Amino acid sequence: MRKIKEFIIEKLILLCGVASIIFVVLILLFLLNEGLSLFKDIGPYEFVSGKKWYPISEPPQLGILPLICGSLLVTLGAAIISIPIGVACAVYIAEVAPSWIKDILKAGIELLAAIPSVVLGFIGMVTLSPLIKSVFNLPTGLTALSGSIMLAFMAMPTIVSIAEDALYAVPKSYKEGAFALGATHWQTIWRVILPAASPGILAAVMLGIGRVIGETMAVMMITGNAAKIPDGFLQPVRTLTATIAAEMGEAVVGSEHYFALFAIGLILFIISFIINLTADLFLHRKERR
Amino acid sequence: MVKFDVRNLSVRFGAFNALKGITIRVNANEILAIIGPSNSGKTTFLRTLNRMNELERAAIMSGTVELDGTPINAISAEALRKRVGMVFALPLPLPLSIFDNAAYGIRMHGGKSKQAVREAVEKALKQAYIWDEVKDRLGESAFKLSGGQQQRLCIARTLAVEPEVILFDEPCSGLDPISTAAIEEAMLKLKSVYTIVLVTNNVKQAARVGDRTAFFLMGDMVEIDKTDKIFTAPSDKRTGDYIMGKFG
Numbered sequence: 218m219r220k221i222k223e224f225i226i227e228k229l230i231l232l233c234g235v236a237s238i239i240f241v242v243l244i245l246l247f248l249l250n251e252g253l254s255l256f257k258d259i260g261p262y263e264f265v266s267g268k269k270w271y272p273i274s275e276p277p278q279l280g281i282l283p284l285i286c287g288s289l290l291v292t293l294g295a296a297i298i299s300i301p302i303g304v305a306c307a308v309y310i311a312e313v314a315p316s317w318i319k320d321i322l323k324a325g326i327e328l329l330a331a332i333p334s335v336v337l338g339f340i341g342m343v344t345l346s347p348l349i350k351s352v353f354n355l356p357t358g359l360t361a362l363s364g365s366i367m368l369a370f371m372a373m374p375t376i377v378s379i380a381e382d383a384l385y386a387v388p389k390s391y392k393e394g395a396f397a398l399g400a401t402h403w404q405t406i407w408r409v410i411l412p413a414a415s416p417g418i419l420a421a422v423m424l425g426i427g428r429v430i431g432e433t434m435a436v437m438m439i440t441g442n443a444a445k446i447p448d449g450f451l452q453p454v455r456t457l458t459a460t461i462a463a464e465m466g467e468a469v470v471g472s473e474h475y476f477a478l479f480a481i482g483l484i485l486f487i488i489s490f491i492i493n494l495t496a497d498l499f500l501h502r503k504e505r506r
Numbered sequence: 507m508v509k510f511d512v513r514n515l516s517v518r519f520g521a522f523n524a525l526k527g528i529t530i531r532v533n534a535n536e537i538l539a540i541i542g543p544s545n546s547g548k549t550t551f552l553r554t555l556n557r558m559n560e561l562e563r564a565a566i567m568s569g570t571v572e573l574d575g576t577p578i579n580a581i582s583a584e585a586l587r588k589r590v591g592m593v594f595a596l597p598l599p600l601p602l603s604i605f606d607n608a609a610y611g612i613r614m615h616g617g618k619s620k621q622a623v624r625e626a627v628e629k630a631l632k633q634a635y636i637w638d639e640v641k642d643r644l645g646e647s648a649f650k651l652s653g654g655q656q657q658r659l660c661i662a663r664t665l666a667v668e669p670e671v672i673l674f675d676e677p678c679s680g681l682d683p684i685s686t687a688a689i690e691e692a693m694l695k696l697k698s699v700y701t702i703v704l705v706t707n708n709v710k711q712a713a714r715v716g717d718r719t720a721f722f723l724m725g726d727m728v729e730i731d732k733t734d735k736i737f738t739a740p741s742d743k744r745t746g747d748y749i750m751g752k753f754g
C-alpha cells in the first residue's frame with residue numbers, strides 16, 4: 218500500500234516537472250512562430266534599426282529602434298541609481314548596522330518588494346512626476362528619468378537581499394585575517410569582503426536589472442510612452458514592454474502589427490537571455506580562477 | 507624585559523567564564539608556549555592580546571593587559587594589531603595571488619613604494635621559509651599551495667607588517683611533519699627579533715621550541731615555568747598528568 222502511494226506521488230512530481238518544461242518550450246515555440254512570421258514582410262535589420270514606429274499608419278512603419286533606446290535608457294538610469302545604493306545598503310545591513318536598525322531596514326525592504334508594480338507606478342505618477350516636472354521645469358514629468366527612479370525602487374529589494382546574502386557568505390576567516398593584520402573595519406569591507414562577495418553581488422545586480430527590463434506596468438504609467446528616439450533622461454520614452462502591453466489589445470490578430478508585437482517579445486527574450494548568459498559566464502570565470 | 511604584562515585577566519562569554527583571573531608576563535624575545543586541553547581558554551587568551559575578542563559581541567573582559575607598559579585599550583585596535591600579529595590554526599590565505607597575500611598587510615597600511623613592498627615581501631617569505639618554493643610562482647593563486655605552504659604564507663603575511671609580537675594559535679594542527687619542522691625552525695630564528703606566544707595542542711612542540719611553557723586548564727592557568735622544568739618536574743600534578751597524556 219505504502220509502496221503504491223510512494224510510486225504515485227513520485228510519478229505525479231515527475232509529471233509536474235515535465236509539464237513545466239513542456240509549457241516553457243511551447244511558449245517559446247509560439248513566440249518564435251508568431252514573431253518570425255513578421256520577417257516574411259520586413260527584414261530583421263530593418264525592424265531593429267527602423268527609426269519610426271507607426272504601427273497603424275498605412276502602410277504600417279515598424280521600426281523599433283526608439284523602443285529599444287527607450288528600454289535601454291530607462292534600464293541604464295535605473296542601474297545607475299539602484300546598484301550603488303543597493304550594494305551600499307547591503308553592506309550597511311550586513312556589516313555595519315546595529316541589530317535593531319538592521320531589523321527595521323530589512324522589514325522596510327521586504328515591504329518595498331511586496332508593493333505591486335501598478336501601485337508603485339501610480340504613486341510615482343502622482344508624486345514623482347510632478348516633482349520632476351517642477352524641478353527641471355519641463356512640459357511633462359512623464360520622462361525616462363521618472364521611469365528610472367521608479368524602476369530603481371523595484372530593483373533595489375532584489376539587489377539588497379541577494380547582495381546581503383553574498384556578503385554573509387564570505388567566510389568569517391577572511392575578515393578575521395584582515396583584522397589581525399591591523400585593517401580597519403572599512404579597509405576590511407572594501408578590500409576583503411566586497412571582492413570576496415563580488416560574484417554574488419554581480420548575480421544580485423543581474424537579477425535586479427533583469428527585473429527592471431521585464432517591468433511593464435510602472436514604466437507604462439510613468440515614462441510618457443512617446444515612441445521617439447530620446448536624446449536625454451528628461452524626455453518621454455517608450456519601452457519594449459510597455460509597447461506590447463499597450464498595443465496588444467488593439468492589434469488585429471494576424472496583422473503585421475500583431476506579429477511585430479510578438480517579434481518585440483522575441484527581442485526581449487533574446488536580451489534577457491544574453492544578460493543571463495553573461496552573468497553566468499562571469500560567475501563561472503570567477504569560480505575557475 | 508617584559509613585553510606583555512597580563513594581570514588578573516578574566517573573559518566571559520555571556521554567563522560562561524572562559525578565563526578566570528589569569529596573570530602572566532610574556533618576556534621580550536622569548537617563545538612562550540601555552541598547552542592545555544581544548545576549551546581551556548588558550549585561544550581566548552591569545553585573542554585578548556590583540557583585542558580580537560572585541561569582535562565577539564558576547565565577550566566581556568576584566569583585568570589589565572599592558573604592552574610595553576601601556577594598557578592595550580589605550581592603543582587603537584588597528585595600531586595594536588599591527589604590533590601584535592596573529593597566525594591562525596587553519597591557514598587562511600585571501601583569495602589573491604601569493605604575492606598579493608604576502609603584500610596584503612603592508613599595502614593596506616600604505617606609505618611604501620612598489621620597490622619597498624617587493625623587498626619586504628621577499629624578506630618575509632624568506633623568514634617564513636617559503637621563498638624557495640614560491641619565488642617562481644608569485645603570481646599564482648594562493649589556494650594552489652599545499653596546506654603547509656599556505657600556513658607559511660600566512661606567517662609571511664604577518665611578518666611583512668613587521669610586528670613586535672606574533673601570536674600563533676595551533677599553527678601546525680593540520681600540517682604534515684615536514685611543514686611543521688619548517689615552521690618550528692622559522693620560529694626559533696624569529697625569536698631573536700620578535701616575541702612569540704605559541705598555543706599548541708602538541709605537547710612535544712612546546713618542548714621543542716618553548717623557552718617557557720604555561721599550562722591552561724578550564725580557564726585557569728595551572729602553572730608556568732621554564733619548559734625544561736615543566737616537562738621534567740612540574741609542580742602541579744595535573745600538569746604532569748596532561749603531559750603524560752593521561753587526559754586531554
Ligand SMILES: Nc1ncnc2c1ncn2[C@@H]1O[C@H](COP(=O)(O)OP(=O)(O)O)[C@@H](O)[C@H]1O
Binds near residue numbers: 522543564
Ligand atoms: N565567541 C564565543 N562565544 C561563546 N563562547 C565562546 C566563544 N569563544 C570561545 N568560547 C568558549 O570559551 C571556551 C574556551 O574556548 P577557547 O579559548 O577557544 O579554548 P581553546 O583554544 O583552549 O580550545 C570554550 O568552552 C568555548 O566554547
Ligand SMILES: [Mg+2]
Binds near residue numbers: 548549550675
Ligand atoms: Mg583554540
